[in-house]
Amino acid sequence: MNTAATNQTPLAPSTETPSAVKPLKPLKIGNVEIGFPIVQAALSGYSDWPMRVIAKRLGAPYTICEVMLDEFLVNLKERKRTSHFLHISDEEEPVGGQLMGAEPDQFAAGAVKLVQAGFHIIDINFGCPVKKVLGRCRGGFHLSQPAVALEIIQKTRDNVPSEIPVTVKMRRGIDDTEESRDQFFEILDGAFAIGVDAITVHGRTVKQRYVGPSKWEFLKEVKQHIGDNLLLGSGDLFTAADCLAMIDQTGVDGVTVARGAIGNPWIFNQARALAAGKPLPDPPTLHQQKEVLLEHYRLAEELYGPDRVGRLMRKFGIKYAILHPEHDAVRSAFVKVANMDQWKVALDQFYSADGPGCHPNGKMHKAQSSNQHCG
Numbered sequence: 001m002n003t004a005a006t007n008q009t010p011l012a013p014s015t016e017t018p019s020a021v022k023p024l025k026p027l028k029i030g031n032v033e034i035g036f037p038i039v040q041a042a043l044s045g046y047s048d049w050p051m052r053v054i055a056k057r058l059g060a061p062y063t064i065c066e067v068m069l070d071e072f073l074v075n076l077k078e079r080k081r082t083s084h085f086l087h088i089s090d091e092e093e094p095v096g097g098q099l100m101g102a103e104p105d106q107f108a109a110g111a112v113k114l115v116q117a118g119f120h121i122i123d124i125n126f127g128c129p130v131k132k133v134l135g136r137c138r139g140g141f142h143l144s145q146p147a148v149a150l151e152i153i154q155k156t157r158d159n160v161p162s163e164i165p166v167t168v169k170m171r172r173g174i175d176d177t178e179e180s181r182d183q184f185f186e187i188l189d190g191a192f193a194i195g196v197d198a199i200t201v202h203g204r205t206v207k208q209r210y211v212g213p214s215k216w217e218f219l220k221e222v223k224q225h226i227g228d229n230l231l232l233g234s235g236d237l238f239t240a241a242d243c244l245a246m247i248d249q250t251g252v253d254g255v256t257v258a259r260g261a262i263g264n265p266w267i268f269n270q271a272r273a274l275a276a277g278k279p280l281p282d283p284p285t286l287h288q289q290k291e292v293l294l295e296h297y298r299l300a301e302e303l304y305g306p307d308r309v310g311r312l313m314r315k316f317g318i319k320y321a322i323l324h325p326e327h328d329a330v331r332s333a334f335v336k337v338a339n340m341d342q343w344k345v346a347l348d349q350f351y352s353a354d355g356p357g358c359h360p361n362g363k364m365h366k367a368q369s370s371n372q373h374c375g
Helices: 049-057 070-074 104-117 131-135 139-144 146-159 178-194 216-226 240-250 267-275 286-304 306-323 327-335 340-351 362-368
Strands: 027-029 032-035 038-040 095-100 121-126 166-171 198-202 231-234 254-257
Touching: 038 049, 038 267, 049 286, 070 095, 070 104, 095 104, 104 121, 104 146, 121 139, 121 146, 131 139, 139 146, 139 166, 139 178, 146 166, 146 178, 166 178, 178 198, 178 216, 198 216, 216 231, 216 240, 231 240, 240 254, 240 267, 286 306, 286 340, 306 327, 306 340, 327 340
Parallel strands: 038 254, 095 121, 121 166, 166 198, 198 231, 231 254
Antiparallel strands: 027 032
């Protein structure tokens, strides 16, 4: 049994702009210089090339692609319809490739495919809480079987070139039982012993999915447990102030912003401003939002083609709507979009006149978030 203390004062996201900010230590994962320690997490169905490029331009120092299955990667053929999964560009460097699977040898082979595609860091997903993923012994399921989890990590580390960092994404366990806690720490300690370069921990259990608060106090405990090993935190990061608060309250070396970055790529530059001791910047104006919305669509059309992009962009428009004063009406307009002409009609209707935008409401973000995001 792990004997680290469990009775701690609950920590929580910040509701205020920090009055005094401690200098943030630059983040370095293996030999990859990241710099600013607030990065964009992998998001299934979202963190494709257009989203990552937009985030990079607006202050994200490092982004991670949406999770891919090892089986899919091993059998992947060069086809236009699937080429977007491995599409990266010089502009977004460095970028991480996240992988999920069940069988250690196939997992390692999939990791090699990501290296060959040009990803700079390989991230192992042991955190996805989606039911169908768990049913296939993938993602968060591995937190219940430390021996298999550690074999996956070992074989991945053995097969990935030594100069490419390997990281792991975990949740704080399958559930809140003592057995689950012990399994978490067995995997955590074993992963660092094998030689992973960093571990990201989401403060919810797999069983929780996205219900209930993320336990930041657990992240503090883990950081105290692992000492100088690199720990990134995740969970309930919906504003720039949340990001700095997690680092300050828990001592983690950095944070990965997941749902809080969908539709709000400005969160990264806002966090940079707060970290520099400056006031929280005003939210993007409607014209600034319109410019990004048009560019996001353009990048997506470049990647997917005009026939597929319209419906794929709906989910992004819905999230961007959170920053608009008339968010409900804007959201309804984006739901109906099927092509660039209709996208422009929605923009002309709601973004033609400039005006102040809104900072995101964390409660609204949580209400609109799907349980289908892996992480």
